[in-house]
Amino acid sequence: MTPVAKVLEQDGALVGELPQLSKDQLRALFRHMLRIRCMDDRMLKLQRAGRIGFVGTATGLEAAIIGSAFALEERDWLWSGLREGGAALMRGLPLREYLAQMYCNSNDTAKGRQMCNHFQHKGSRYPSWSSVIGTQIPHGVGAALAAKQRGLDEVHAIYFGDGATSSNGFHSGLNFAGVWKAPCVFVCIDNGWAISVCSREQTAAASYADKAVAYGLPGVDVDGNDALACYRETRKAIERARAGGGPTLVVLKSYRMMGHSSSDDPTKYRDADEVAQWAARDPLERLERYLVANKVLTAKDRARITDELYEEIDREIHTQEAAAPMALKTLVEDVYADVPRHLRVQYNKFVAVAERLGHAQKGDGAFPL
Numbered sequence: 195m196t197p198v199a200k201v202l203e204q205d206g207a208l209v210g211e212l213p214q215l216s217k218d219q220l221r222a223l224f225r226h227m228l229r230i231r232c233m234d235d236r237m238l239k240l241q242r243a244g245r246i247g248f249v250g251t252a253t254g255l256e257a258a259i260i261g262s263a264f265a266l267e268e269r270d271w272l273w274s275g276l277r278e279g280g281a282a283l284m285r286g287l288p289l290r291e292y293l294a295q296m297y298c299n300s301n302d303t304a305k306g307r308q309m310c311n312h313f314q315h316k317g318s319r320y321p322s323w324s325s326v327i328g329t330q331i332p333h334g335v336g337a338a339l340a341a342k343q344r345g346l347d348e349v350h351a352i353y354f355g356d357g358a359t360s361s362n363g364f365h366s367g368l369n370f371a372g373v374w375k376a377p378c379v380f381v382c383i384d385n386g387w388a389i390s391v392c393s394r395e396q397t398a399a400a401s402y403a404d405k406a407v408a409y410g411l412p413g414v415d416v417d418g419n420d421a422l423a424c425y426r427e428t429r430k431a432i433e434r435a436r437a438g439g440g441p442t443l444v445v446l447k448s449y450r451m452m453g454h455s456s457s458d459d460p461t462k463y464r465d466a467d468e469v470a471q472w473a474a475r476d477p478l479e480r481l482e483r484y485l486v487a488n489k490v491l492t493a494k495d496r497a498r499i500t501d502e503l504y505e506e507i508d509r510e511i512h513t514q515e516a517a518a519p520m521a522l523k524t525l526v527e528d529v530y531a532d533v534p535r536h537l538r539v540q541y542n543k544f545v546a547v548a549e550r551l552g553h554a555q556k557g558d559g560a561f562p563l
């Protein structure tokens with residue numbers, strides 16, 4: 195097992211080589227991490243109030259998600275595994291589109307065809323992610339290899355959780371990328387649990403990073419609650435991939451503080467002691483302590499930024515609450531140039547039921563026969 199890369203102790207003390215980041219960049223890093231915490235609070239409350247259907251939180255994983263994605267350039271790609279919505283916001287997904295996707299309303303660019311929380315944003319090179327674990331790994335490797343063949347200067351960061359290391363896609367993706375030196379970085383967010391399966395039941399390896407050896411890649415273990423370490427190690431791996439050195443497996447060791455999703459109750463399978471130990475290693479507090487001690491932030495800044503973020507989020511929630519639902523006719527559109535007769539028949543029957551139940555909107559009866 196490789197030593198775990200670290201820059202900051204939990205009290206904010208410097209114990210490793212600092213990455214090159216300006217004060218403005220450090221403040222941005224902190225703000226993007228804090229936004230995840232604020233979004234989780236609001237999304238979970240909306241889900242519990244029955245306003246949205248499903249949420250997968252990232253509380254506890256802020257340093258892993260933002261620290262690593264902060265190392266990407268605009269021209270690079272991020273293939274999301276599950277919980278990287280905060281990185282999508284940082285890289286350009288408008289908050290409006292994020293929330294429209296949570297509501298699956300008429301502003302949703304995925305037209306309500308994805309489950310809530312399954313973001314995609316073409317503008318910032320964030321392909322739509324799939325709940326089917328590990329499938330993004332070979333997709334991302336293929337896209338990286340295509341970029342290399344076309345002479346494009348792009349690196350593809352492929353994210354996945356510890357659970358995905360048991361998927362077929364992990365093996366075929368890492369093997370293929372190693373052989374062909376695809377310009378990609380594998381970012382494994384090891385949060386200790388794959389729903390209710392803990393890491394010691396997932397693998398007999400001492401660390402997920404050790405698996406890189408079998409594919410001829412370097413693997414690195416990183417303290418995933420240390421934003422600066424996550425940034426530094428991902429940046430190194432990106433630079434190596436960009437220079438033609440091939441992929442690296444970067445394992446960010448962290449912990450999911452809440453349930454797997456809003457449908458899960460983690461108290462059924464894990465101890466309160468374990469959760470408390472990780473609560474004491476909070477990634478936001480660690481970075482804040484370092485930034486305050488080094489006068490990049492003041493002790494009052496966190497509360498001020500939190501208020502600003504909530505104001506921005508709440509304003510957009512009100513807008514999306516008021517937006518119309520997705521038009522029902524989109525159910526049968528976009529597959530055929532013209533909606534064929536058999537789908538029109540089914541659709542008209544469906545609309546008759548929707549009208550009776552009061553779910554149909556004006557214009558939903560779009561395909562009269």
Ligand SMILES: Cc1ncc(C[n+]2csc(CCOP(=O)(O)OP(=O)(O)O)c2C)c(N)n1
Pocket residue numbers: 276277325326327328354355356357358359385387388389450454
């Ligand atoms: C191929 C496949 N098998 C099983 C599942 C059910 N499933 C959904 S999430 C999950 C665990 C994912 O764990 P991990 O990769 O560690 O990500 P995390 O949820 O911890 O972020 C499983 C087994 C699935 N979605 N796809």
Ligand SMILES: [Mg+2]
Pocket residue numbers: 355356357383384385386387388389
């Ligand atoms: Mg996991």
